[in-house]
Amino acid sequence: MNSIVIVCDTLRVDHCGPYHHGRPLNQVMSAEQPDWVVPTPNMDRLAKRGTTFDRAWGGSTPCMPARRDIYTGRYEFLERGWGPLEDNDLDLPRQVSGPPNQSLTWQLRQGYPVSYMVTDHFHLWEQGAGNYHMGYTGFEFVRGHEADAWRTDPVEFPCPDDADHKVERHHRNVHLTRKTEEDYFCAQVFTQAADWLDKNRTHKDFYLHIDCFDPHEPWDPPEDILKMFDPRGYDVDGWKSMVPYDKWDNHFTPEQLRHVQARYAAMVVLTDKWLGKLLDKLDELGLWDDTMIIFTSDHGTYNGDHGRIGKLQTHQHDACGHIPFIVAHPQYGQGERRSQLVQLVDIYPTVLGAAGRPCPPERHGVDLLPVLRDSGATTRSYAICGMFGRSVTITDGDWILHQSPVPENKPLYWYGHSIAKFIPYDLGPYENGRRTVDCPSWQTPTWLSDKRSDPNEYANLAEERPDKLVDMQRALVSKLLELDAPEEQLERLGLKKRASVER
Structure with missing residues (x-):
C-alpha cells in the first residue's frame, strides 16, 4: 500500500x-479566540474519507525535534534538543527505500519501495539540522520561505519586520518571485506533490512525504483571504509577519492581537485551499483505493491563549501540544473518529506497516493500522511530550500534568555528538557519549488540569487535587522508566524519590 504523510507546521487543532x-x-477550546469560523473544506473532505483522532499529541517540540520523532519513531526531547539525524538513527526514508546513494534501478530490483519528499521547510537544510532529506529516493525543495538564504539581489522591497531579523530574507525572496497566489509556498508544495503523483503513480508501495511550512509564521496571506477575518486587510498600522514568543500584551493592543489572529486564520485557509490540489489529484488518479494518507502537524501555537502569543515559553498546553491527526485508509475507519491516544512517533511504524517493511526494535511508536481496523484496539495509556530541558507533559486524555523541573534544572545531559546550533544551549565538552547542559527552565509551576471540563487547561488543580497530582506523577515516572529515559531526568524533574518507590 502507498503512503502519503502530510505535515503542516504550526497548525492549531481548533482551526x-x-x-x-x-x-x-x-466556542471550541479557548474563549480568548475570536468569534469567527475558519473554513477548511479540504480537511473536512479528508476526514470524511478517514479516521479523525481526537486525542493526538505531538511529542518533542518545536519544529525539528518533532520531525526527528517522525523520522526515528523515538521521542527526542528526553535526550537532546534541536539537531540533525545522527549516524545511528534508523530514519524512516531509509527503512522504506534501503541504503542511500543507490540507483533507482538497483533499489527497485532489490524490492525497495520509492520514497520522495516535497517541502519548503528551510530548517531541513539549515545549519544544525540539514540532513533529513538524505534518506529519500528523491526530493523537491521549494525555495524562499522564512529564513531561506536564497535571493541576494540588491533591490528595494517592502519589509514589515525588522530588517536585521533573518525573516528579511523571506520578504526579499517574495518580492523577487511572488506574482500570483500560485507562487505562495504552500501552493507550490502541494502543486509539486500533485505533479509527482502524476508522474510516479505506478510505483508500488511508494512513500510520499509532504512537509509544508505553512501555516508557520511569517504570516503574510493573500489580502482577499485576510479580509475574510479582518476587513481592513493590510490597511493597518505597523503590522509584522512574525510574532514574539511572549505575553501578547507586552507587544500588542487587543485590536492588534485580533489582526494577528486574522492573519494566522487566513494562512490556515490558504493552506487548506492548496491541500485541495493534492486531493483533487488523488481523485483524478484513483489513488484512494491503494493509498493511506496521514495528515497532521508538529505542534500548535499560542494565539492569545493563556495571555500568550507564539509557541515555546511555557508548558505544552492544549493550544501547542494537542495536534490534528487524520488517517485516511483505503478500507478502514472511513468517516470515523477514535479516542485512543496517538502521537507523531506512531507515523514511523504505521508507514512501514503499510509498505510491508519491517519495523526496527526499540521504537516508541505504535502501528495504527490495527486501530483503524478495530475501534476497540489500544495504543497507549499515556502520551508524553515536551521540549528538551523544560517541563515534561503527560496525559491520559482526561487529565494532564505539566511537570516542572527543580529550580536548578540539573542534572541535565545532551546525548549524541552533534551540538546545539539552532536553539542555543550552554553545552559542555563531549565525554562518554554526552555533554553537560546548563539550561535555565521556564519559571512556571507544575500544572495539573482536568481536560474534560477545561480543555485549554486554564485552571491549575495541582494544589486542589494532590491525590490526582500524585497519580499523574506516578504515571510519569512509570512512563520514563518504560522509555528507558536518562535517569537524571527523574532527578531534574524532582521525581527521583517517587521513582525509587515505584521501582
Missing part, C-alpha cells in the same frame, strides 16, 4: 474543520 465542526473559535 481545523474536523475538530471545530463549524463552531466559532471561541
Whole structure:
C-alpha cells in the first residue's frame, strides 16, 4: 500500500474543520479566540474519507525535534534538543527505500519501495539540522520561505519586520518571485506533490512525504483571504509577519492581537485551499483505493491563549501540544473518529506497516493500522511530550500534568555528538557519549488540569487535587522508566524519590 504523510507546521487543532465542526473559535477550546469560523473544506473532505483522532499529541517540540520523532519513531526531547539525524538513527526514508546513494534501478530490483519528499521547510537544510532529506529516493525543495538564504539581489522591497531579523530574507525572496497566489509556498508544495503523483503513480508501495511550512509564521496571506477575518486587510498600522514568543500584551493592543489572529486564520485557509490540489489529484488518479494518507502537524501555537502569543515559553498546553491527526485508509475507519491516544512517533511504524517493511526494535511508536481496523484496539495509556530541558507533559486524555523541573534544572545531559546550533544551549565538552547542559527552565509551576471540563487547561488543580497530582506523577515516572529515559531526568524533574518507590 502507498503512503502519503502530510505535515503542516504550526497548525492549531481548533482551526481545523474536523475538530471545530463549524463552531466559532471561541466556542471550541479557548474563549480568548475570536468569534469567527475558519473554513477548511479540504480537511473536512479528508476526514470524511478517514479516521479523525481526537486525542493526538505531538511529542518533542518545536519544529525539528518533532520531525526527528517522525523520522526515528523515538521521542527526542528526553535526550537532546534541536539537531540533525545522527549516524545511528534508523530514519524512516531509509527503512522504506534501503541504503542511500543507490540507483533507482538497483533499489527497485532489490524490492525497495520509492520514497520522495516535497517541502519548503528551510530548517531541513539549515545549519544544525540539514540532513533529513538524505534518506529519500528523491526530493523537491521549494525555495524562499522564512529564513531561506536564497535571493541576494540588491533591490528595494517592502519589509514589515525588522530588517536585521533573518525573516528579511523571506520578504526579499517574495518580492523577487511572488506574482500570483500560485507562487505562495504552500501552493507550490502541494502543486509539486500533485505533479509527482502524476508522474510516479505506478510505483508500488511508494512513500510520499509532504512537509509544508505553512501555516508557520511569517504570516503574510493573500489580502482577499485576510479580509475574510479582518476587513481592513493590510490597511493597518505597523503590522509584522512574525510574532514574539511572549505575553501578547507586552507587544500588542487587543485590536492588534485580533489582526494577528486574522492573519494566522487566513494562512490556515490558504493552506487548506492548496491541500485541495493534492486531493483533487488523488481523485483524478484513483489513488484512494491503494493509498493511506496521514495528515497532521508538529505542534500548535499560542494565539492569545493563556495571555500568550507564539509557541515555546511555557508548558505544552492544549493550544501547542494537542495536534490534528487524520488517517485516511483505503478500507478502514472511513468517516470515523477514535479516542485512543496517538502521537507523531506512531507515523514511523504505521508507514512501514503499510509498505510491508519491517519495523526496527526499540521504537516508541505504535502501528495504527490495527486501530483503524478495530475501534476497540489500544495504543497507549499515556502520551508524553515536551521540549528538551523544560517541563515534561503527560496525559491520559482526561487529565494532564505539566511537570516542572527543580529550580536548578540539573542534572541535565545532551546525548549524541552533534551540538546545539539552532536553539542555543550552554553545552559542555563531549565525554562518554554526552555533554553537560546548563539550561535555565521556564519559571512556571507544575500544572495539573482536568481536560474534560477545561480543555485549554486554564485552571491549575495541582494544589486542589494532590491525590490526582500524585497519580499523574506516578504515571510519569512509570512512563520514563518504560522509555528507558536518562535517569537524571527523574532527578531534574524532582521525581527521583517517587521513582525509587515505584521501582
